[in-house]
Amino acid sequence: MFPSLSSLHNVPCPDEHACTRPSCIFSHTLGHYSLPELDIPLTQERPKPSTSTQPHTPPPVIPHKRPVPVSPPGPSSFSTTSTRPVEPPRKFQKVGLQSRAFPVASGATHTDTGVPIIRVNPALSHTPIPTRQAMVKTLYEHYVTLYGPLHKANPSLASEHALRQEDEVYQKSTKGTYRVAVIQCIASIKRREKPTSVSHISVGTSAEVQDKLEAKDSLESLQLSNELLEPLIHSKEELVKWGYIVDIPPGEGSREPSREGKVAKCERCTQPFQVKRMEEADECTFHWGKALMTRVAGEKTRVYTCCSRPAESEGCVHGPHVFYESGPEDLHARHGFSFLKPPDPSRKTLDVASMDCEMIYTTGGMRVARVSIVDGSGKEVFDEFIRMDDGVHVIDYNTRFSGVTRENHSKAPLDLAAVREVLNSLLSSETILLGHALDNDLKTMRMIHHRCVDTALLFPHRAGPPYRRSLRDLVKEKLGRIIQLGTGDITAGHSSLEDAVATLDLVRWQIINCSKPSASTPSTKPSTSSSTPA
Template structure:
């Protein structure tokens, strides 16, 4: 019976066995013990057969933290945890201790003040010279242009080991950093980080103060998708979920007058020319609509929330950030990827869409809220009990 279980675990784990060669043996042993404990001489054989049938129904794992990895008890425990997560309603009482201090906000690149001047005086840089974010060449910003003007890598540089040596390769094409100028063609694009520049494209403002006449959420998780335009890297979709994880806002953003889209970067944003054509509200109108949902007292939750606030031109002081709660071991400015944190802590896969679908800000807003719930539940556990994931 143990051999049968072992053979089926080996088959299931074939794609990840190189990551942990003894995993199939470990889990087969543990699974057999679980079955043994729950059965009698009469029912044992049948119980193992049922376990094998359940193993056959699992989808092949792609990583060690994939939901298909583990014994039946492991998986049930993860499911129970996910359910307790769903029924756990966050309150400001839970979140207040996690709100970033002024010092932490500065360390993590959050804005504290609105830049000087009214802002919004130069929404687009069409005709101006900028340096391309992708290929580093100078170019003249234009709403039209050949799709082949820029040769670049769309992936990030990642350190991997090849033949015992560390090499920096691009995640898009696995080519080493020094070897090629790019693997795809597209338009030249630019990105601005200076607050004064961002302010002159579209003005920053605080969220409205609380008022007795209009209610707002005390907690909301926010995520945005961004695209390249003649006015820089701009917000194109905004999603908000409430403290229960219910979606309360999900809108595409129409560009301001005179601002034209250069690249929808669909593989990252999930936004296409076709769906973006349906956007009716500009950022100013979106901000007005959001005034009904959030105010300066709302605790905003997000992952690398400073980016979302910046692109939304919001200055806000009550922020909980999962990039800070689950820091990269190298410290800021390094950040763990949201999808890795979700996979490791919640045993869930997000952003699994292929190049044509990209991210979904609604999914990511919920994921950051779930991570915060997990973080708080995990902290409440008695010391010594360990999480399974």
Template sequence: MFSNLGLFKGLACPDHGSCSRSHCLFSHSPNIPQPRALILPVPSLSLEKGKGLEKPKSSVVPAKRPAIASPTKGSPGSAEPPRKTQKVGPIQRPLAVSSAIQRAESGAPILRVNAAQSQVPIPVRQTMLQTLYNHFLVLYDHILPAYPTLASEHALKQEDEVYKKSIKLTYRNAVIQCVATLKRRPLPTSINHPSVGTEGEIAARAEAQNALTSLQLSGDLLEALIHPVSMLQDWGYFVDIPPGEGGSKPSMEGKIAKCDRCVQYFIVKRMEEADNCIYHWGKPQVTRVGGEKTRIYTCCSRPVADSEGCSHGPHVFYESAPDDLHSRHAFSRLLPSNVDNTMHDVVALDCEMVYTTGGMRVARVSLVDGSGKEIFDQLVRLDDDVHVIDYNTRFSGITPENHATAVLTLASIRTTLDSLINSNTILIGHALDNDLKTLRIIHHRCIDTALLFPHRAGPPYRRSLKDLVREKLGRMIQTGDASEGHSSIEDASATLDLVRWYILNKQKSAVQSGFGMT
């Protein structure tokens, strides 16, 4: 036993004289007063006149609050089962992505997201968005004047891409890595440059382009896409050589013709002597102004009802009748096929034209083969009796300076083409009938992207090559200004890629659905 420390010697034993403990901890001395009995107050009820029982005036605060009984399963008045017995699915937190673009005073876009749905704090994301925006400004320095909102749009898209692929702990580092990638990009000089876009957009374009370029177009692969001769005829193709002597009237100089621009009759004169014409170079299109449909010109947005033009230039004329075209320069067919392996089985063709005293004549011819490689690109010198009225540089890209370097006439160009293509070659183009007419070629094995991708309004309407390339291939062509015009090599390559896209998408889907039906 341990020794007693005597801590309770100052307290009287509660058992007094009846204590039977041999070694009691308490004191048994008579001089120490006995402990008092603990008396608790008992509440009493009082009656007041005119009232029943009243709550006690002095109450004791309970030690604990009474627990509120939760309704049990099947108990009356319970609106829903107990929380523990409810079946709930996994909690799915929606992604907080940006919506409309709103600009801060600094010009950077502002995130419009729900903070409760964002795993990363909004101030952090806004700071990272500002960083991305600043680097897109530097990257797009040369093209921002033409596309002022491009940096804001791509900064928002890029931040959204990084956020969706990251978690809270990796978000900052992912943005930093993206900024480092932006710094390594070459500065774009046009909207169609490979450096334009977010990381995801560039990767998607590269993947799609690799799929296109890896597809080698051959005659066997394209045989099913060749348009029937009857279809070509319905779309304005010449399928037979017009009657009469070809090339008997090469020029209309000094004669009366109807202006293709202002629809007025004029005397045909070469460029140095031509009379002035006021016209609209754009096409009329239907738009809504004040809730009403109105036709306006794409060049100046003026109503078609306004007779005054927006541009000045010489009077020009355009001929479409087979006999007239044949009389300016004779039509002929490509040479028949032979065993010569140097002939190409597939080529994409595009031409650029200028207005002359002999109507619209070819000024540049470009061909690419089935792999997309350029095989021919030459300027065409006009015949001796034919003179330029207007180079139409806005669309043709032909200028007096570069056209002056042309050496080969159309007859020489045709001779060169006979060494590259023949009557068995599949020709690909957009509105190919115009190119064949200006080359004075009769050919039946054609694939026209204007017919592969028809206009929703039906014939004779055709979708533009620029719109098709932007929609199907995700890139821009014909972006040059009035001094640059189009590039026939670029257009020929674009038509080739459209046919590739058609084979990889539409034709493949049609074959798969056919197998599913069987």
């Protein structure tokens, strides 16, 4: 049986364009011909055979496709050869999901009871929002219990940490494990130690507490030694440049311990006054804060940090007139300078020590009232209050910054000379001393030492010398701790023991995180008053 005639539709007609059949069973598709000279549109009727007797001339070849008009040059760096769309219609495109946006809790609003309200996109949450809100409420209640007195002073702390803790658990769990993970987290919160300050290691989410523990272990496990600290020791030239006294000043030491009855310039109000002991001192009105540049009503002006008043305003607090001396000869006249003794094989001295002092105003200028020393591992080796020399009387304990009160200072057993003898059994001229603004501590201790590592020089102020960053700011930035909070009372002041440990940890942080020390540029304007905390 013959195949269907439609199978001949793909066979070129043998008569080609001379074909006269009205319904030819062969193919007359233009693609089967090769006529390069002729461009015949697809809609043009096929030419009829000529009846002329002239010799037959083969028709020109028709191209396979009609020419495509060239698009004008556009901003694209490539051109297409077809007028068809470059991409399929949108409904046929395979549209993939964008990167997943994890829900982030926001504590912008709270319930009447203080419980933060979680704000997330329900479509992106694998756990129902009511369930998550219930878990936030439970976490918040346990954080309030954990923080105790801290919650009253910092009411937003528990709220922020509850939201962060819930999101932290959510990111690590699935719909099936979420509830159990939150319950386990609450159990760990219950086991935490009650914090005593916002910088306590128990404050924060589980991940934050774990990071604090690891950082603390890393610091405490580093035993500072001469080998580690030798590259950080400042040269004698650097010490001289930044106000260290490197040689004993001329003149007889301790020749004039007190200036009681003499006229001096008040460190607080800059007015001349007669130096008198606390019980007889004249009153001074002053600002205990710094005058810093700020903008008020769009204009730059200097205001005091203590009361936010303009720099030209009257003082905001009252206290006695005091004076401060920084010249080497004056300091030497009040109490003589001396070097630490050389190493002695018969006594064991520390290779590394971190020292900090607290000072008060006296009739002999600013004098040391407490000194604290820890060894290279952070262990306390000395912490004592120091009573004044004979003939020297207290004018102001400056408790706001020194932390020294009449009660604790009255129990001081030793004067400065006796304390220096004790320190000679702990330190030697080869001991590497660490400190922040260590030049001030050495001056008030009347101690001359050349092997020093000063964190004020290791971490320069961005404004450059003579400014330097405060110890509190450095500890907060580098160690994530807050120091110099006292007991919560603004008059509680600093703790020299806490500052000595913080300085040691800053040096540890520098060694762990930096292969080379920062430029040894001190970053602080030399302090001229104990009312400016280091």
